Amino acid sequence: MMDDDRLAALWALDEPPARDPAxxxxxxxxxxxxxxxxxxxxxxPLFVATIVVCCMIAPSIDALLQSDGAxxxxxxxxxxxxxxxxSGKLTPIR
Amino acid sequence: MTSREAFxxxxxxxxxxxxxxxxxxxxxxxxxxxxxxxxxxAAWTSLDSFxxxxxxxxxxxxxxxRKYLASRRAAGRRRQREARIAExxxxxxxxxxxxRLDLQKAMMALSEAQRxxxxxxxxxxxxxxxxxxxxxxxxxxxxxxxxxxxxxxLAMLERDHDG
Numbered sequence: 001m002m003d004d005d006r007l008a009a010l011w012a013l014d015e016p017p018a019r020d021p022a023x024x025x026x027x028x029x030x031x032x033x034x035x036x037x038x039x040x041x042x043x044x045p046l047f048v049a050t051i052v053v054c055c056m057i058a059p060s061i062d063a064l065l066q067s068d069g070a071x072x073x074x075x076x077x078x079x080x081x082x083x084x085x086x087s088g089k090l091t092p093i094r
Numbered sequence: 095m096t097s098r099e100a101f102x103x104x105x106x107x108x109x110x111x112x113x114x115x116x117x118x119x120x121x122x123x124x125x126x127x128x129x130x131x132x133x134x135x136a137a138w139t140s141l142d143s144f145x146x147x148x149x150x151x152x153x154x155x156x157x158x159x160r161k162y163l164a165s166r167r168a169a170g171r172r173r174q175r176e177a178r179i180a181e182x183x184x185x186x187x188x189x190x191x192x193x194r195l196d197l198q199k200a201m202m203a204l205s206e207a208q209r210x211x212x213x214x215x216x217x218x219x220x221x222x223x224x225x226x227x228x229x230x231x232x233x234x235x236x237x238x239x240x241x242x243x244x245x246x247x248l249a250m251l252e253r254d255h256d257g
Binding site for chain 1: 138
């Protein structure tokens with residue numbers, strides 16, 4: 001039992017503080033940064049897809065701009081709806 | 095209050111135990127504390143897997159042990175730690191720090207499984223059965239690890255004390 005007491009006393013020397021005001025905010029801060037990074041990573045495919053779609057429809061829009069104004073309005077409304085639908089699919093990260 | 099802020103009391107309540115367990119496994123305070131932060135982040139992201147009624151501290155110990163094993167796989171870590179301990183050995187002078195270092199060195203002389211069993215059962219007061227479940231080892235093996243680890247620690251500490 002003496003030996004166990006001795007070990008316990010030695011371990012007690014290395015015990016972290018019961019209350020550490022720096023540790024909890026450090027964890028929460030790290031969690032916050034991790035969440036932000038995850039959010040950014042999840043947005044990258046959407047960003048790339050948006051660029052690709054823009055490149056694909058650019059010639060049509062260009063043609064519309066030079067011809068029929070009403071068709072342009074319809075196309076813009078469709079695009080706006082598509083963007084809104086796509087952004088609605090993104091769920092916030094805990 | 096956001097759900098992350100609601101997580102803070104859990105971190106505050108268990109940080110001491112998790113950090114102490116990791117310090118005994120790693121033998122190095124900064125590395126242990128860094129891993130402890132990772133443990134709580136992992137706990138946050140896998141809160142769904144926590145079963146109601148389960149002992150949350152044991153659950154955190156389990157995450158900590160897996161994190162520790164994963165970190166050990168990182169190349170060169172052991173060598174770096176040993177170099178740091180050697181560095182500390184040369185600079186530390188006060189008796190408490192000497193005693194702490196003796197224990198740290200003795201712990202590092204144990205095998206990984208022995209160290210984990212000793213840290214859980216002797217230092218943290220976890221039952222042999224819970225430690226066996228947590229480490230994924232048979233109960234008899236854990237009991238043997240604890241008994242041999244304890245004997246090795248005491249022998250090494252005695253030797254250091256005499257020397």
